[in-house]
Amino acid sequence: MSTPWHGAAELALVLDPTSDDAAAELERGIALLREVAVGSRPPTLRLYRPSPTVAFGQRDARLPGFGEACAVSTKHGFVPLVRRAGGRAAAYHRGCLVVDHLEPAADPVAGTRARFAAFGEFFAGVLTDIGLDAHVGEVPGEYCPGEFTVHGRVDGVPAVKLVGTAQRVVAGAWLFSSVLVVEDSAPLRAVLTDVYAALGLEWRPTTAGAAQDLAGGVTVDAVEDALLAAYAATLRLAPASRRS
Template sequence: MSTAPNPRLLATGTSGNAVTDLVTPALLLRTPAAPWSQLVHVYVPAAPTVAFSGRDLRSPGIAEATALARAAGFEPVVRSPGGRMVAYDEGAVVIDHLDSTTDIRHAGSATFAANAESHVRVLRDFGVDARIGEVEGEYCPGEYSINVGGVAKVVGSAQRVTATGSLFSTVVQVAVSDRVRAVIIDLSRALGYELRESSIAGLADHAPGLTSADVAAAFVADYRVRLDMTDADLPAAVARHAAKAVGGEPFHVDDWTRAHPLAVEGL
């Protein structure tokens, strides 16, 4: 890991495990005196994942939703950022943007707006009519969701801020498979969330032939240039520690990381 005073690092690739992928940014977020100012991790998930939020846990239907996710072949995980449930597989791209200089004073709508504007510019280069804003009946609704043509949601983001920095996490739906569509519909019903099924879509529905690899590469290039980032691997100590994560059903990322803090020596 670089020890430069203000490094901005860009990592790519997945562990292949849904739990490890979601534990990794939570561990990075909780790294005291992190040797980076910003770290962005862009990857194409290898495992079908249902990422619940703390808000979802308050629904009386969470046990049913968890069982439905598991029965459909999705790993149910309670992620660190907020928002509501999202499901994805290898047809998506996930971006975790960590900032060790951010505190609660810099959280909120300004961060969401700035990220959405940057993401929209990348997506428009693929020829899609990407727009910022919530569409009627979308899953995990948000003011700064990104839609295509004002009709269907394709990108959602959520944030977590702690004393050691911020985590801004984004899921870009590129090619929505039948299994992803079905699990979003079934879990929305179980959790009691309204959903307009036609609001579920991927970029490839509007730009045929577009792949997750294409979109991941475009975001990597954008972050590299826009934020002057240096290509790097994820810290080996974090990767090793995240690989130890096991737990209940669904797996609670924050509970595990609080109970198993990372020793920072060697980062």
């Protein structure tokens, strides 16, 4: 399996507990990025299971239907937020696993595209190892479309978006954030259907699924275990710290 990092031989593992503060969950990644950039934190791997959130892109916030989209998100029980990185609206909840990988870099911009490709292959490999037919590439009509989406195939055809990725860089460090959609896809599909209608954006709701839809026994716990095993096979993970 290819490795998505080039510098760190060790990552400090951080396992955040579940919370009900979607904004704080999102901002914590940026706070960690700043710490890594100034050298007060080592290269870090942060995992958490997010509270229900619709993360809008900057372009979404400028559309006439943005206010309505926020209202329907809230009606579905998802907190609407505008993220600093990424494309169009994406939804996630506690049936998902968010993976934030942070490393220092003298020129964090230089490797941006290479990181998208390498992390995509890495996550596709993790999901393949637990029984999915996972590959890298955009799914036609997907929400928050991206060249390096990790998707699941049905009868050999790209069908379901399984991992969405985004990056943020600051002077001295980069953050690569990935959302692995594992369980309970119905609420995600429902909120995205109404959000995209409000924004006036076309998409195919069938692309909003989860790993569990394609391999019935897959759980967030199983994906987390497989992910950590894949990381541990290539570098050292320092003992996990847990926030209380």
